[in-house]
Every structure is written in C-alpha cells, then in structure tokens.
Amino acid sequence: MNLGPEVRQSEGLDGSLRLIRTNRGLVVRARLRTAIEQQCSRCLRDIEWPIQIEIDEEALPTLDFVTGAPVDTSDDPDALRLTEHHELALEDSVREAILLAEPIAPLCRRDCPGLCIACGQELSSGPHDHPDEDVEPRLEALRGFGEDEPRRAGDHGS
Secondary structure (H helix, E strand, O other): OOOOOOOOEOOOOEEEEEEEEOOOOEEEEEEEEEEEEEEOOOOOOEEEEEEEEEEEEEEEOOEOOOOOOEOOOOOOOOOEEEOOOOOEOOHHHHHHHHHHHOOOOOOOOOOOOOEOOOOOOEHHHOOOOOOHHHOOHHHHHHOOOOOOOOOOOOOOOO
16 A cells, blocks of 8 residues: 555554445444654654554445436545545545654653764763863853852752
8 A cells, every 4th residue: 555755664554444334335444553664753763663543434435326426525525435436545544544643752762862962972872971171161160160069958059
C-alpha cells in the first residue's frame, strides 16, 4: 500500500480488516499494525516507532448500485467513498490514522539524555569534559563566586 512521502514505513501493514454490508454501503473495521521511521527528539538517532491504528468508518458508494447514476455526496462530503468500480480504497484513511498516531516527540528510550549543549555529542556515549576557558570574558569575574562559603538555608546571597 502506497501511503505517500510523509509516512516512511519500516515494516509493512499487518492486522485484520472486517467489512459489513449495510443498506447504505459498507462498515469498515480495521485493526492494523506497522512501524514507521522516526528520529529521537533528544539525541536525533534514527529509530523505528511501532504504530497501532483502528479504523471504524462507513464507506458509501459514489455510484448507485442499481442504476449506475452518480450519488449526491453533498450530504456527507468527508465520508469514505467506494470507487466508481465499487472498490474500497483505504490508503487515505490508513495514512491519516498513522499520521494521527505518530508521536509528537518520539524518544529512542524513555531516559534518553539527548545531546550535549556545548559540543553536540550524544550524552549516552559516555562522559566528556569541556574546558572552563569557554566562559564569556565579561562573566570571568563571577567564576569563583559562591565557592568559598557553603550556602545556608534561607541565605539568598545578599
């Protein structure tokens, strides 16, 4: 199934699809699973994100089954429609459901520390140090401020 360029699948679709005929058309019930390519929002590592979607919609005809005349679609303009050959095309519904299930800020793992704000290195790759020489020259006078005396409770540094 071609879901367009905005959905990069890393696995195919798997699941169940049930179609129930009604007096107006078909009730479509789908329970589908796939995985999509994502990027961790903290460390920018490429990850695979599992997605589970459910579709419960009624598919209405575009042509009358008996006469073959076009059906007025103005009553339900957003309804899922059968094609002119009375076929069911689910690509748009599946794509929309995947996009809605896509995470806003995916993580490679729950405790991902992200990237170092100074050098951009992944913090999960191990400890690394940055020299103190990166201090703004105008703030150099503040370097040792407060290190001489331990702070006491209630002391706000007057």
